[in-house]
Amino acid sequence: MPDTLRHAWVIARKDLLVEFRSRTAILSVAVFTVLVLLVFNFGRDPTAVAAVDLAPSILWVTFTFAAMLTLNRAFQLELENQALDGLLLAPIGPRSLYLGKLLANLMFVAVVEAVGLPLFALFFNVSVLPVLPPLAGVIALATIGFVAVGTLFSAMTTRTRFAELLLPVLLLPFMIPPLIWAVLATAALLAGRPLSEAGGWLRLLGAYDIVFVTLAFFLFPATVDE
Amino acid sequence: MRLLRAGRWITVLGFVLLAGVYLRALAFTPVERSQGLAQKIFYLHVPAAIWAETAMVLVGLASVFYLFLKDPRLDRFAEASAEVGTVFAAIVLTTGPIWGKPIWGTWWSWDARLTFTLFLFLLYAGYLLLRGAVADPGARRRYAAVLGICGMCLVPFIHFSVYLFRTLHPMPIVLKPSAPSLPGSMLATWLFSLSVFTLLYVAFVMQRYALGLLREPAAGSEGLHA
Amino acid sequence: MLRAEGLRHAFGSVRALDDISFTLHPGQTLAVFGPNGAGKTTLLKVLAGLIRPQGGRAQIEGGRGAVGWIGHQPQLYAHLTVHENLRFWASLYDVPDGAVRRRAGDLLARLRLEAHRDRPVRALSRGLVQRVAIARALIHDPRVLLLDEPFTGLDRMAAEEFRRLLEEQVANGRATVLVTHNVEEGTELATDVAFMRAGRFVRLEPRAGRGAGRIADAYREAIADA
Numbered sequence: 001m002p003d004t005l006r007h008a009w010v011i012a013r014k015d016l017l018v019e020f021r022s023r024t025a026i027l028s029v030a031v032f033t034v035l036v037l038l039v040f041n042f043g044r045d046p047t048a049v050a051a052v053d054l055a056p057s058i059l060w061v062t063f064t065f066a067a068m069l070t071l072n073r074a075f076q077l078e079l080e081n082q083a084l085d086g087l088l089l090a091p092i093g094p095r096s097l098y099l100g101k102l103l104a105n106l107m108f109v110a111v112v113e114a115v116g117l118p119l120f121a122l123f124f125n126v127s128v129l130p131v132l133p134p135l136a137g138v139i140a141l142a143t144i145g146f147v148a149v150g151t152l153f154s155a156m157t158t159r160t161r162f163a164e165l166l167l168p169v170l171l172l173p174f175m176i177p178p179l180i181w182a183v184l185a186t187a188a189l190l191a192g193r194p195l196s197e198a199g200g201w202l203r204l205l206g207a208y209d210i211v212f213v214t215l216a217f218f219l220f221p222a223t224v225d226e
Numbered sequence: 227m228r229l230l231r232a233g234r235w236i237t238v239l240g241f242v243l244l245a246g247v248y249l250r251a252l253a254f255t256p257v258e259r260s261q262g263l264a265q266k267i268f269y270l271h272v273p274a275a276i277w278a279e280t281a282m283v284l285v286g287l288a289s290v291f292y293l294f295l296k297d298p299r300l301d302r303f304a305e306a307s308a309e310v311g312t313v314f315a316a317i318v319l320t321t322g323p324i325w326g327k328p329i330w331g332t333w334w335s336w337d338a339r340l341t342f343t344l345f346l347f348l349l350y351a352g353y354l355l356l357r358g359a360v361a362d363p364g365a366r367r368r369y370a371a372v373l374g375i376c377g378m379c380l381v382p383f384i385h386f387s388v389y390l391f392r393t394l395h396p397m398p399i400v401l402k403p404s405a406p407s408l409p410g411s412m413l414a415t416w417l418f419s420l421s422v423f424t425l426l427y428v429a430f431v432m433q434r435y436a437l438g439l440l441r442e443p444a445a446g447s448e449g450l451h452a
Numbered sequence: 453m454l455r456a457e458g459l460r461h462a463f464g465s466v467r468a469l470d471d472i473s474f475t476l477h478p479g480q481t482l483a484v485f486g487p488n489g490a491g492k493t494t495l496l497k498v499l500a501g502l503i504r505p506q507g508g509r510a511q512i513e514g515g516r517g518a519v520g521w522i523g524h525q526p527q528l529y530a531h532l533t534v535h536e537n538l539r540f541w542a543s544l545y546d547v548p549d550g551a552v553r554r555r556a557g558d559l560l561a562r563l564r565l566e567a568h569r570d571r572p573v574r575a576l577s578r579g580l581v582q583r584v585a586i587a588r589a590l591i592h593d594p595r596v597l598l599l600d601e602p603f604t605g606l607d608r609m610a611a612e613e614f615r616r617l618l619e620e621q622v623a624n625g626r627a628t629v630l631v632t633h634n635v636e637e638g639t640e641l642a643t644d645v646a647f648m649r650a651g652r653f654v655r656l657e658p659r660a661g662r663g664a665g666r667i668a669d670a671y672r673e674a675i676a677d678a
Contacts (some may be wrong), residue, residue, distance in 0.1 A: 010543045014529070021531040021572065082525035086588075089500055090544040091517035149376065156369040160359035170352040170373065173345045177383050208383060215379055219372045222293050225504070363464070 004099065007092040011100025016107065018077060025073045026111060029066050033116045036062045037123050055126045056186040060142075060179050062116055063109075067143070067175075068168050070108045071150040074101045075158040088224055098220035102151045102213075109143055131189045138189065138198070141205040142182035145212055146175045152216040155223045174212075181205050227440065233432030240426040247419045255415045267325045269416055273423035274317040275339075278346055279381060281311030281427065285353070286378020289371035298442075301367040304374055306434035308353050310427055315347040342384040349377045453478050453513045453627040454596050459498055460507030461491075461651075468494040469505065470651035476596075476644075478625035481618075483638035483659075485671050486648030492631040493524070495648070496598045499629060512596050517545055520594030522602045526585035530574035534565060534584050537573060538591050545592035552591070559587040562617055563610070578605040586614055590621075597621060597628040603637045615641060635671055639664040647674040 019026055040058045078084040087097055117139075121128040128135060150171050157167040182205065185198035195202075251269045288304040291297075322340045323333040334340070353373050360366035454476040461469040468491040476482055486492050497503040499510045500519055512518060521527075528537045535556060542552040560566050563583040568576060573584060582605040589597070597618070603611050618641055622628060632638045639645070639659070645667060646656040655674045659667065 007544060010540070014532075014540045017536065018529055018531050077529075080530060081528050082523060083527045083529060085502060085523060085525070086521070086527035086541065087544070088502055089516060089519060089521055090541070091515065091546075092544055152372065152376070156356070156372065157359075159365070160356070160369075161361075162359060166352075166355060166359055169348075169355060173349045173352060174376065174380060176345065177380070177387055180387065204383070204386060211379055211383075212376070215376060219293075219375060222368045222372050225368070 004093055004096045007096035008099035008103060011087070011097060012103035012107070015074070015077065015100070015104035019104075019108070025070065026108060029069050029108075029112050030115050032069060033062055033066045033112055034119060036065055037116070037119055041123055052124075052126060052190060055120075055124050055190055056183045058124065059117075059120050059186060060183050062120070063113055063139070063143070064146075064172075064175055064179060066112045066116065067109050067147060067150065068171065070112060071105060071147070071154045071171070072158070072164055072167055073108075074105050074151060074154050076163070079158060084224075094221040094224050095217060097224070098151065098155075098217060101155070102148060102216075105147050105151050106144065109147055110140075113139055113143065126190060128190075131192075134195045135186065135189050138182055138185045138202065138205070141202065141209060142178045145178045145205065145209040146171070148209070148213045148216045149174045152220055152223065155220065178205055178208050181208075227436050229432055229439075230436035233429050233436060236425060236429035236432065240422055240429050243422045243425065244419075247415065247422055250418065251415050255411050265325075267321050269419040271318060271321040271325060272416070273420040274314045274321070275343060276420065277423050277427050278311050278314035278318055278343065281307045281314060282346060282349065282381055283378050285311065285374040286381075289374030289378070292367065292371045293375075298367065301370065302435055302438045302442075303431070304370065305357065305438055306431045308350055308374070309434050310430040312347065312350040312354065313430070314423075314427070315343055315350060318343045319347060342387065345384060346381075349380065353377060453480075454499065454629070455511045456499065456508070457510075458508035459495070459505045459510060461494060461498060461503065461505045467491075467651040469498060472508070472651075472653055474646070474653070474656060476627040476629065478595075478627055479622055480643045481622055481628040481630060481641050482644045482646060483642035484629065484631045484646045484648050484653075485633065485635055485638065485667075486631075487633060487675065490648045491651040492633075492648055493600055494651075496521075496523075496600050496629065496631055500598050514595055517592070518595040520589040520592070520597045522585055522589045522597075522599045524600060524604075526573075526581050526588070528573045528581065528584055528588060531572055533570045533572050534560070534576075534587075535569050537584065538587060541588050542591045547592050555591055555593065556587070559590055563587055563613065579607055579610060582606055583610055583614075586617070590617070595626055597626055597630075599628065599630045601632050601634075602630070603632070603634070611637070635668040636664050639667045645670075647671050649675055 037058070040054075040062070044054055075084070078087065088094070117128060117135075120126065150167070153170050153174075154167055157163045157170065160166055181201040185201040185205070188198040188201075189195065247269055248266075251266050257265070284307045285304045288300045288307065292300040292304065319340070322343070326335060326337075326340075327333050330337075353370065356373055357366055357370050360369055456475075457473050459469045459472040461467075470491075472495060474482065484492055484495065494503065498505045499512070500521055501510070501512075501516055529540070532540065538556045538559075539552055542556070547555070560569055563586060565580070565583055565587065568580060568584075573581060576584065582602075586602065589599075602614065606614060618628065622641070622643075628641070630638050630641060639662075642659050644657065645659050646653045647670070648654070654677070655670070662670070
């Protein structure tokens with residue numbers, strides 16, 4: 001296990017370095033996030049619906065789209081120059097590869113969310129600061145679950161035709177349940193209700209994370225094993 | 227192909243029996259007091275829903291065993307079961323609104339059960355799309371198995387959400403823990419219908435499995451890229 | 453050091469490997485010649501463990517970590533510098549830091565890459581990239597080398613230097629399998645030669661001091677006979 005984790009970290013660090021050098025993915029996703037928030041602003045009737053009613057949905061739909069874009073990137077990177085073959089040849093387990101990719105993806109999505117959240121608060125005049133710690137917790141819980149599934153799926157879809165289209169088609173049904181729970185928990189928080197009221201949703205999010213992180217961890221070798 | 231022929235005959239038998247179900251439902255079963263004639267669709271809707279979900283679980287189980295045993299028959303069964311499940315989910319999604327219009331006054335309500343059947347349908351669609359997008363037969367089987375297992379594990383989460391939502395849906399009255407609160411003759415008709423649907427599931431899967439088998443030698447030349 | 457026993461593999465109905473057996477001891481270099489589509493690349497992938505053969509088995513002393521691989525693609529990250537690439541791949545093989553620095557310096561000097569050490573790989577020409585790929589394959593001091601058309605893109609001088617590097621490796625007790633369609637390039641390095649066609653070794657014999665001309669004659673004869 002320590003070996004698995006060390007190799008995972010080596011791979012994640014490499015991904016971050018590649019991203020730092022190219023900056024294309026993270027910048028385009030950040031710009032995309034801003035654009036989605038803008039679209040939402042014009043896509044609602046401010047006289048009919050108060051921003052605070054829509055706010056949780058806006059936040060999560062934005063995060064969903066942004067996460068989808070970052071997930072496509074993970075294995076695309078390994079296919080150029082067939083680096084994936086090199087990784088499979090190296091004396092590391094496929095699970096190190098999965099954990100490394102998961103780690104890198106989580107960091108990417110976290111950065112995007114960290115950019116998106118203040119903009120969201122600004123654009124829609126939602127006071128996020130008073131509930132920031134529990135809100136960050138909700139975001140983290142939901143993100144871990146769908147990024148875990150997304151990382152697993154992107155390992156398969158990048159090696160198919162229509163990769164960019166297929167990933168959202170496969171992933172969205174898996175994203176929607178945690179999304180619903182996250183929206184409900186976020187709504188409770190933003191409305192100033194205590195966190196305990198969202199306990200049911202949080203427990204579901206936690207269960208989802210445990211089940212799907214474990215599942216993806218054990219299933220991943222089947223996606224690379226020839 | 228004996229399997230194909232047998233499947234066809236059982237299908238014919240199934241359809242005849244289905245006609246029998248409706249004869250019994252319309253002529254010999256009392257009309258439900260509050261819902262009127264619309265309730266008759268229930269004999270189609272609920273068994274189809276049960277089998278749409280069961281088919282997903284069977285896809286998942288076959289996938290688990292496929293990853294361990296690597297027996298292509300298991301994969302072929304999973305594919306057949308997924309396609310039949312898609313058809314049954316489509317039946318649920320069409321009969322639901324037909325019932326919903328007179329009872330709820332709207333074709334589509336975002337009722338939790340109907341919504342999640344929609345997820346199930348999309349899950350199947352993604353599964354079948356993934357199968358179509360992978361050229362190499364070995365990779366196709368492994369990828370499909372991974373997605374099938376994930377799909378099966380998503381089903382309980384879907385179920386959980388159903389009970390946590392306030393729903394317009396009639397609560398399950400047949401499969402609830404206490405004794406079924408359904409009049410005897412309705413229950414009999416319903417059980418009759420459920421067994422007819424079981425028969426239809428088996429017949430469809432048999433035919434689809436046989437067709438998959440016929441397709442296989444032709445598909446063998448797909449994996450040319452060495 | 454390397455043993456292949458009755459390897460068989462097919463892609464659909466196309467036989468890529470058909471009963472391939474051979475053994476390599478330290479200091480031996482097997483050059484495999486064959487036309488395009490003879491199964492050469494598949495053979496290397498099976499030896500390396502990238503493809504699990506449908507029949508037979510391949511064994512390498514020291515496992516995957518002992519293999520150095522040069523494939524069709526350089527397996528480098530375009531946005532990382534030459535040195536970063538080497539460090540990344542070395543860390544997957546758990547090469548200690550000091551050894552990485554020493555070996556990287558050594559290889560970069562031998563392959564005349566020192567001036568390019570801190571340039572990103574995407575800024576390099578095809579020939580330079582191939583030289584980096586060679587350095588990458590040797591960075592962990594592998595005991596078995598699997599080389600797939602390694603001379604592609606190298607100019608005369610670089611090819612000469614690479615040949616000397618390989619001769620040193622062989623003198624140090626490495627075992628090498630070299631796969632190419634070009635008899636001129638591979639002959640001088642080989643202790644043994646194999647002619648491959650349609651997944652079979654039509655001949656496998658010691659080179660016995662023959663030059664490229666005589667091997668080319670033998671190759672034409674063997675391929676024509678088969």
